Amino acid sequence: MMLWLAKRLVQAVFVILLMTLIVFVGLHAIGNPVDILIGQDVDQVDRARIIAQLGLDLPLWRQYLSFLAGALHGDLGNSFVYNQPAIQLIMQRLPATLELAVAAMVIAVVLGLPVGLLAGLKPDHPLSKTVMAGSILGFSLPTFWVGLMLIMAFSVSLGWLPASGRGQTVQLFGAQWSFLTWDGLKHLLLPALNLSLFKISLVIRLTSAGVRETLPLDYIKFARAKGLSPLRIIGVHVLRNILIPLVTVLGLEFGSTIAFAVVTESIFSWPGAGKLILDSINSLDRPVIVGYLIVIVCLFVTVNLVVDILYRLLDPRVRLEKTA
């Protein structure tokens, strides 16, 4: 475990270095943030002053070095736009995104797993066929389009759920969370559903494929030969085995969930980091972009770690092989 962690950390540092370098060069090539941020009526003197103040007058390599120096001390710089430490800005917004992503994952599992099980157990049942065909929709419909449909249906026409925003939040562990209040939950439901659509399909398909692959295996037959009840066979023997690919894939998907949150957040005006990063890219707010990507990579490493732990818990074979 320690070994794995160390390896991952060393890798993550490499990845971060590489990525920051790419971002520095890339953003430099795209344009000068000052041109975007500065008012259209600001004169040369003020412009020069601001450029100097942001440190953008230095050659790129100097800028990068001073960024690295700062980063070593945990300072990723101030956002050009918000004039706040980038990291603080991200940390303010990230809980909302995480909450959304996790809620989407939870919905995907809660809805997808039973349906997938059913479709896998009775693959020839018309209902299963419908579900499997329907799950293709989850892959084919663009998120933004579904998002608006959801709003139209559930907010505008039916008026059941709010159309946008985050609702009431509660402070916990130094961050604001909305899943702890009824109002917050109501606000969370639609965007989470929207974001989870792709994942639901994925879970359904993984589960049903897993069931179909597991059922004919010898050990399932052996479990039946032992006289176990179908409930126990499916609930313990089959489920434990399909959880393994499920956890791995969902873990990998977490990154893309956070990425796609950008779209959902902008449709549902969800005040998360996705919206922030979108705006930051549009305004070339480099400290925020770099900070965000660093946080994401760290998050990814963490998620990978969790997945790996889960994976080891679920699949004892891996446990031994890797530590042996």
Place this chain on the structure above:
Amino acid sequence: MSADKLLEVRGLRTHFSTRAGAVAAVDEVSFGLERGKILGLVGESGSGKSVTGFSIMRLIDPPGRIVAGEILFKGRDLLRLREKEMQHLRGNRIAMIFQDPMMTLNPVLRVDVQMIETVLAHSNTSRARARELARDTLGAMGISSPEERLMAYPHQLSGGMRQRVAIAIALLHRPELIIADEPTTALDVTIQGQILSEVQNLTRQYGTSLIWITHDLSVVAGLADEIAVMYAGRIVEQGGVDDVLDRPLHPYTLGLLNSLPSSNRHGRRLNQIPGMAPNLLALPAGCAFFERCTRRTVQCEQQRPALDPHGNGHAVRCFHPIGQEVPA
């Protein structure tokens, strides 16, 4: 039906429907087994040995189906039981051991979980008692430090150890009948010896009946009381082990025995059976062995032979059994 027969299979037919047509994997199979006896079921790959075993357990999955026959276990027809009742018998009165020790245990569950759940499935004991029982049974299978093995995952055990765990699971409820489907084929000779000796002890001790499925005639020779030879879904010869192996009646049985290297002089060509096993989808109208048989006649091509008794429980499905003159 004699009262001391534990199991009596009559006219069992199991078919698989495939896109190319129905496969008669088991066709007209009948045999009986007394308490405490060991039946060796032999035949080459695809001859329907496993399907016979699974049919008795009623573990045939679609596209397979038991089409006809009776399976009388202590006089009750298993094919008429409701699924719930059958579930109660499985692992309890009738148990099965599979061929591949690497695949029979669920890789993600610890040994104790897999044993205890079996105990609890058929009796209302406490978890602790179930665990004790599991441990004791493992011990009886010649596994050293069973307490530690209980905590292991299957992959941490060697193949032989895993197969012994599987056998222990089968034995948990002291079943009256065990169906062992090639349980030592994947194992080494020395390990096979260990397992065979444990099995022998157990049948002797508890009077359990055993159906030992294998393609290895030598193993059956050393272990079984009776023997049934299958070919293309049918039993072609059956009887006491000495009768069948020493005085085979069916040309196929003879061919098998003759092709064993030990039956031939060192370095000489082996006596081989020409040709290959027939395609179950396109069985000839007459005897399934017709094409490969040296004693075939026109009758064999047209008529299907029945399993005729030849005294002393020895029966053969052949018009021209060994020892009889073949009409020219």
Place this chain on the structure above:
Amino acid sequence: ETLNIGFADPVSSLDPQLNNFAGDRSVDLHFFDLLTQIRDNRVKPMLADSWKALDDHTWEFKLHPGVKWSDGKPFTADDIVFSYERARKVPGSVATFAGYLRTVASAQAKDPLTLVVKTTVPNPDLPLNLASVHIVSRHVGANATSEDYNSGKAVVGTGPYKLVSYTPGDRIIMQRNDGYWGPKPEWDKVNYRYISNAASRTAALLSGDVDVIDKVSVSDIARLKKSSKVSLFSYPGLRVMLLQPSFRKGPNQYITDNSGKELPQNPLLDVRVRQALSLAVNRKAIVDRILQDAATVADQWMPADTYGYNPDIKPIAFDPAKAKALLKEAGFPEGFKLTMHVPSDRYPLGPETAQAVAQFWSRIGVKTSVEVVPWAVYAGRAKKNEYAMSMIAWGNGTGEGSYAMVNILATVTPAKGLGTSNWGHYSSAAMDEDLRKATVEFDVDKREAILRDAVNVVMNDVGILPLYHYKNIWAAKKGLKVVPWTSDRTVAMQVSKADGKQAGAK
């Protein structure tokens, strides 16, 4: 009573002097006042009751008595002195307010209610300039950072509302300031929510999440008009959509002949070509079909009835035949190829407008393609005059004509801060001269005449191609009335209960 507003512009900070962003300024208006303000396109009193120019370089402002900060301390002229000092050098500011104070040499508190401002050059527009700089208090602001404003600690203002909470990127909740010196604010509580996506804003209004939204998406207007639950308010705005032809000499990679070879000389330098392009565009059709009446046709950069609008300018005709003739005259009977650039994420319906323009130009033989680029890329390149034809929507925030002249029409002179957004580098000596005269002319009428002359000059030159003036559109649930406040801003103060009667200009 609570008012829920859904607004479109992002907010960078609650520090009213940090960034001159639209969203920031709307929010700040709730908490902080200005010395003067622009209402109905004219400079009006706010914290200053009255003002006069003592000489060419000196202005005196009389302040409103009895104004208190929200923490109870009295407001004095010294706070203004402090504010103007701070606004010039707020650390971390990128869109600085310093430009508005460029001509201010010094500000002094003559007495607690009298402020004297000295300017470096004669500046008749000073009261107008000061209408953009928010006033913060010295006693709280002296040691406050932007961070203190965001946390709410330093949000102590003289405005009609007090801050309750600020969730960055999401919402600002405010409460009536009972000690407010002006008329009693109508709402007990205001929930000011950032909803950037236009369709989401409409949906939020329709579903009852919010009571008022701003910048209503043009495409939703039809739907909202039909709805019995909401009313729509649209008012003429000050933002004008312009095309800026490039006046760069020599070849331009975005202008080629019909076979794709670069032309040796920029045809846009020929006034006939510019005229042709202008005449070829059916502005009415664009306003009707693309903007669906959320705009009015523009023939010059100021909308009608504003200071600097020239009523003598004739509407630009839609005359493709004449356009073709002009092209022929200029030596392009078969036209040429042109690539026009628009920012993707900046101007409402900008790309759509560009495509429509491209349609019209293509019909007279100027085969036009449209490249939509992110603002991040566009801003830098347009500024360098790389594009052949660029688009800009200029907000005449000051409500008068010279603001645009300084920034988008004057010959580019970085040292003087002239022509900072003159992307095509249009240059006209006559226009520059008009601008020079206007900046020192204190007489209102004479000054207006100068501005009108400048319009004449530019429109004859076709230095820019005006297309339309955006309207400002709000929608509110039935029973509420929205009246514009300061140009382009969305604030709680502009929303009132409609007193039963159906109000609102449609």
Place this chain on the structure above:
Amino acid sequence: MSAVIAKAAVPMELESSWRQFLGDLFASKSAVLGLVVGLALIAAAILAPWITPQNPYDLTQISILDARLAPGTESSTGTFSYWLGTDGQGRDLLSAILYGLRISLTVGVGSALAAGIIGTVLGLVAAYFGGKTDAALMRLVDLLLSLPSILVAMMILAYLGKSVGNVILTLVVLEWAYYARTARGQALVERQKEYVEAARCLGIPQWRIVLKHMLPNCLPPLIVIGTLQVARAITLEATLSFLGLGVPVTEPSLGLLISNGYQYMLSGQYWISFYPGIALLVTIVSLNLVGDRLRDIFNPRLQK
């Protein structure tokens, strides 16, 4: 060596596995449906210039005066009807959809092909050579898979500018890692198989072993991923268009049509976004139906 037994001109009995493959494919009704619909759409897209009443990319053929007309309205020139209505620029939606499908399919298939080839080659190389090559390539794959795809796309496209080529390039950058991973995994399995060893034993050159022996056996899962990734690429392009990246506005893809029409959804002018959406949906569903069936056919466990 006795040549006596050499028997000349024994006729070869050829039985095509291709035919068996088709048989398997056609055994599934939904796959046939998917195939038929998919092929019809592809044909319509290819033939678009000859079968549509209008070239929606020719600015002189469209007129904003015809913008947002309801389905069935006659065009202002009076020569044809807008059967599916027009979009915000006055393009005939039917024509725009077919032209848009061309672009979407080009983007989808083009990026899947390019990414597939690059990814597969790199995956095979990684698997066959192992060691440092493998480690380096797989770290790169990990890095790419860990970066939020949309953000990467935004940065690349913001820098390169919009064009079909650039969108394809972006998608290739984003997607090749999936193929590389799958190809490597599959190749690692194949490399262990005895036929590879047999080929080595017979002195067959390495490149030939990789290309002729391993590659064909690694292809089935890659083909399945390919069909999925085509669909993924098309939706991703639509999402990029929604975010203001993607293809040039004057030559809209299906995704761009949807996201342009998206703003009119609330106003009741549903057709601008609805019909392109349906076209996209049908395309992707039919692709997936075929892909699903392929997966079943190629899955050895489900095979008899």
Place this chain on the structure above:
Amino acid sequence: MNPTAPLVELKGISHRFGERAPGLFDGILQGLRLQREPAVTHAVDGVDLVVGRGEVVGLVGESGCGKSTLGRIAAGLLAPSEGSRRVNGVEAAAMSRRQQRQARLKIQLIFQDPYASLNPRLRVTEIVGEAVRTHDLVPQSELDDYVCAQLQRAGLNPALRGRYPHQFSGGQRQRIGIARALAVNPDMLVCDEAVAALDVSIQAQILNLFMDLREQLNLTYLFISHDLGVVEHLSDRVVVMYLGRVVETAPVAEIFHHPNHPYTKALLDEVPRIDVRRRAFSAVKGEIPSPLAPPSGCHFHPRCPYAMPRCRVERPELKSVAPGHLSACHLNDQA
């Protein structure tokens, strides 16, 4: 080339799996004590093996004892970690690349799994003809005839050469594999469990084919199997391996009638025989130890009924106990 030299001669061969050159990361991590040395399997441990021209050598031992590894080393498919390999008396390491390739072609492998060892996407003609074509063994125009001849010799109908492997039965596939190997005119076949996966009745057919080929082509065989009956029938000489080491080697009659090593005895005892009925099975106690951590001294000592203290510490050498009969057991020293 030396015609009197043995065809293959292996000396002091060891092979370890799991050894790898440490990478940059591993170096750092091991330096930081975060990573353990990778686990190493001693698959083959100091083995000498000589296969004379025309000889049939049987290699037996339990699963995982290194038979296949040794077979692959003998065939030149795997470079041993240590030890020398001579082919026809020439040191393999000293050969040029070309010579190595030529030498490799002369020793062909027949695999256990008739399913995995044929590329499912190639037709039989390609499977058999590919190597012939790459090495230009016959003119292009005669290739088809040549392939037909090979198939025929392996007992397959050449008319089926356009088919794919999955259209054949296991026995037929094994014949394809044999035809493929024979097509390059080898001197020696290494048969790695070549009949283990086949049915009893087919097994006899293939074994007969091997014997026929030996007669016709004077082939040399290294015959790897765990089926002692098969080995006994086919081989001239038998080599018994246990956990990577050779424990006994002797002519076939000698080893089956006078086994010397306790392990060989146990092995022979446990072989079921058709003529022994209702016997009482008993067994060598204990499990086969893991090659990751083999026992010290004599690898067999934990299971050996005659184990002495010395066996635990000292590795026994192979010593001659009779002419041509070598055995590695400390018991022999005592006698």
